[in-house]
Amino acid sequence: MFEWIKKRFVREQAEDLTTEFVRTLIAECRRQGLVVQSFDPSARSFVAALQDGSQVTAFIDNTFTEWQARLPSRREELVARFVRSLVEARSHGTLSLESLADELMPGIRSRVLVSELMLRDWIGGGPADDSRVTASLPFAADLVVCAIRDRPDSMSLLKVDELAAAEMPLDRALRQAMVNFRARMPQPVFEPLGQGLFGCANLGDYQSSLLLLAPGEDYALPPLDGAPVAAVPGRNVFYVAGSNDPAGLVRLLEISASAAETPHFCTASLLQWNGERWGGATLANAALEARHRDIRQQRLVADYDRQKQLLDHYHQLHGQDVFVASLQLYRAKDEPVSFSVTTLASGTHGTLLPRADRLALVWQVIDPGTGLAASKPGDVLHVTWPDAMTIVGGLFAPVPHLYPPRFRALGFPDRDAWARLEAMAR
Template structure:
């Protein structure tokens, strides 16, 4: 039923508003009778008294999907809406205990939840979130594994369960171990990909013994560029490492971004893998820029809406990504710092310093971020606890300070 319905509804590329309208129509056609209100400026649906269903991922995944898969993508999100609505009712621990799973997510997921809260409640209103640290860019969260969707418990275990987040994650990890037969497939010589396809492939990095059984050259090292892609190779396999990094670009552009880092195990603990090869380090830098570009773009949208709801005279600078003509295949990021404009700067490779002139023109110079930090650090302050990080400008460099900077082409 879903496929025929969506094939009819989505013959053209929809706008955000059109997508939301059609999504609601599809929900009604499937029997969802409860109120659904579209919040256009937040691009999400409100159901019940305080339930929200974000449309950002559904819209992006639909646009990115091949024509043959678009109906399946929409059907999966519609089932997720129904399951999410059903899962809001309190459930006893005995009922959900076998369904608990750990999930790994980029910090930006929690940041989006927090910024949604800030927009409606203000910066000073507490937004309780429950997670365990995984790495500099990821966290481990508790989830409930329903038949058609994963319900992430961003606030941790229900209070009436009577257990802590640590205890709940221990149960979740045991459940995941029981559901983890060996399921890696070799996609290139020495390079393997998780093939469980149950929504928890990347979660299995929390089970070191599972990855230790993969027949790689040396110790296993892994990447999880998107939520559904886990790749493993050996630390002694130079070609496997190179291929793994290159494939991550495709995975990152076609999935929900998770991490641009390479990890390994040390005494069963997950730690960053130290890359020695200069070319591989450069490619990892390009991968991180690509990931951050998407995160900064979404973050700017949220911050602009927050500043509309809670007026503040600050310009949220855009994170721009460019190809490096001198190094084919590589990239660099840029943001603009304009004299007289109070600005929230993303952390970029380069900064354009802009001085508007009386005749409407502007004098500009581009400098490296490391010089901005070392020579102009007194003019920057960290912009709260934002992720990815931003820095607020406190004035503009003096003529003397400008003369100390090294202009870039």
């Protein structure tokens, strides 16, 4: 059962199996009566026509990653179930309290995932608001708790409008989901993985939901040195070590650094049990905490990059000229921790900025004859994000619904505000 956990610590040269996987997937779709109409390599998605004439867009990243990790003898069943899930997920029928009660299960998911699904819905023609967003509540770090409809071959995150149609508030759905989870959950089994690290994988797709239970009360933890610290890189796996065990924490950080490679990604952040609930971990060892922060910073940059791609796609579809700024990481000489920077130039309006540690303000020199900015900027000012918000916070409006958060620039600091910011920077 745990061989695949151990396997992730053995870094082997991986072959590019994408072509083989796609061919296998298309053949299985054909076998089950689906017609693949198009494949988008950049989005790693395909559109298939079902037998009832409807269409479904499916993304292959998670299934492909899981397929790669499986033994060849077990790949066929994974692909077959994935295709069956596409058909099953389309046959929702009428949702009601009665039909959902036995299907509900709780899920821990990335808040970034919820935001990305919303943006994909916008791109697909949905309303540009949160009326069809996944129903969720904040949990810890960058995670949320969701209500899941669990069926034989598919799991679907229930949306706000779906729960409304079933006349079921989210808190009620989550209570019923926890009842089902407790009744169906086997006792977690932790296997030692060496150097103070333990892994648990026997809860299948609900491994991350172990965070909703109390260790020592709902289940037994292995012997740990200190408070439990967990890494939950994906929904199918749970790692734990003790807060006073440097070797175990190093292993957890190794897992966090490669969390994005895990199928069904959850978080690169470590979590710690405080006796009452799981929360974002702050490691007592300064060097290890610096590494933890650096991993989270790198993950944040990747999250903003993916968000930018989706927003650019949406704006292009709707003919909107909106600049979506990026987030960059820098590291001062001899400093162990990087810091994030985003840039705003004068003469622009409506730029969507990521939340950064520091804001670079560029006062552009505009050619009065052409109206274009000179190749070299005029003044450049670097300030911390809190300082910028204190002095010119009114120029930045939070963009609703997005995570990680973005702010729309409504203007640029005038000369008086610039002087105040410059004094603050000094």
